[in-house]
Amino acid sequence: MPGTGRAAAWAARGRRLRASAETRLPVLTEVANRLLGGNLLDGGTRLAAQAFLAAVPLLFAVAAFAPQSVRDQLRDSLRAMFGLSGRSDVELQQILGDSADSELRETTGAVGLVVALASATSFSRAMARICERAWALPKSRTRVAVWRWVVWLLVVLLAVLLQGPLRDGFGAGLWLGVPVFFLVSTGIWMWTQYLLLVGRVPWRLLVPGAVLAAAATSALGLTARLYMPNALNRALAEYGSLGLVLTMLSWLIVVCAAITFAFTIGAVLAQEPPLSLYLATKDEVPGDAGTDGPTEETPAGNG
Template identity: 40%
Template sequence: MANAGATDDATDKATTTLRRHAGKQFARLKGGFAGRCTARAFEIQITDRMMALAAQAFLALMPLVIVVASAAPDSVTDGLVNVLRKRVGLGGGSTTRTVEAIASSATETSVTVIGFLIVLLAATSFSRALQRVYERAWRLPAGGLRSAWRPLAWIVGIVVYFLVLGLAFKVSAGGGPWTLLRTVITTAGSLLLWWWSPFVLLSGRVRWRALLPTALATTCGTLLLGVFSARYVPHLLSTNERRYGTIGVAFTIESWLVLLFAVVVAATVVGSVLVELPGRLGSWARGASAPDAWRRVPRREARAKNGRDQAPGDHENGRKSAE
């Protein structure tokens, strides 16, 4: 009996030690970079966000691309078709010919100003969804009515990006050094796009320096996804097209968009958590040692705050002293 009691005590002590050790490891993991990123991803509901972004991109941005192709010169239209071939994996099947026919026929028809504005406003549903992702990842409140124009400004910026990218692909067509030039243009354009996007959609409340890790992570992730897509997506797309027709291509593109925005949302989480870390890594990410150094007060809000903080008599005293 004594031996049994001693054995039970030893087992209890070993179990307690193991639990204590596991608790310390869990606390260390939770407080580390990976644990914080995981917690932030669950906090913003990353699965729902990337699915919503993919669906709205498919329904809102695709019509915008067609409208841009109809209004752009032929060289830009050809470049946009080449981008679809390389990025999405459209090969030489009937779906590719359908896309080319839509783009070429759209250039022969005129697009009214009202029609373009309707498509442009409809596309803002995607930019508003992306704006909410950035705000939740950075734990910032909604911008309010003063920032209502920013999703539309982002759409205008993405239109310009499409035009420049299409023209660049058309001008740099060919192999050899042109391939390197296209890679440089694509990388630089992606970095600028994902650096500028959160700054605009967050209403300028995060400093440019603090947004650089997010831009770098998003650019690296999308470039790696592009390499993966160029290798595997064309075969998958052609297989689904042969089995299910155009609807199979739609499912493939939608799946690719889910992967794309999974990368975008994950990179946003990584960037936002990185600037909040204590220590040298966090100081480097936000550009200063202060924990809240990543925050930025827009000029309009700063002027309004200074006006509220100033006493009513200070205006009169300042006027008299100036006289």
């Protein structure tokens, strides 16, 4: 049939074009294959959900038990991250201020602390799986990785507390805050990958993904100061606290998806020419035996 012959011809032409693209543009082809076939958006969404489940109860725990200086620092950092003003800033002040009933705060703080502790390791594991899938590595054994999850969480909490002075350039303004935030973010994202991958990938190979993740989070950080205040205040006015939750979760999905894509693209760039010629040697092939202990036989795409 003519239609069948035409379809076969188009299919053959598509295969030739794909083979040509794989030969001429191996990096772009591999990036496209990873982005389309790795369920990256699903991974980013799960990471955002775990981050939200850990962050919200932890916020109430900090409000209940942390010293006033720590609460003030956290409030300033959240203001710097999201440019909070108006009603959303008032809501934050009510949570972290001294106006709430002390007994109620201790009750909600205790519940929040229990929930945060239960959710925290899930957040760490989700980030570890993002890193492992980017490099097509199997899961690390729990006994090898568990202390790394805890250390990573503590450093993330410290980084959040320092967002205020970092983004403000330690008082100098955005002209210094933006490059400082980018440099610190690059270091954090490179260390994050190395730690959660259990040292199975050399530091040099982690640079592209760290730079891309830092660029994405820096750009989104600047965007948040422009977009989030109006979005949060409008959501609060129209839907109350539910609107606040949905807006924050939506923003976390965007940020976590950007980090997921950055790590994956960075892994491809580091393993393909021309960067691989400068970053890796023949003995530094990700997926070989780990440096810190054995790994499970679970394929990297599962779990």
